[in-house]
Amino acid sequence: MTDTASTPWTPTFTVEEVDAAPRRFDHGELGVLVAMVDGLPRAVSADCLHKGASLEGGVCRDGVVTCPSHWWRYDLRDGSLQGTPGATLTVYPARVSDGVIEVDLPEARHPRSLRETLLAHARGESAV
């Protein structure tokens, strides 16, 4: 048995909202592509492994989304890049609750402001 109580599920879109095409959900710095595939909710990282284009707006057929920039193709069931074994988008657990797709996401990180970045630099802290 796994412990799922420590991470709350994040509501994203209704099932109807992603029925025609996957949609992007931003969670802090994290982009998540949410879809319904074969009647099941799916959530993967939304940025292409090639040059980081958003996969939202890519053509999606039979659970495979095509990146709109250079046509790399990903299976939304497991995040796998077609034709490149081992290359996968991050896959997040997803479920439907009262018609809303909820995703189990890590804690949101927000980018530092310029002020925070400069103060961190002045303190000799990491730039990240």
Ligand code: FES
């Ligand atoms: S950025 Fe997606 S294929 Fe190039």
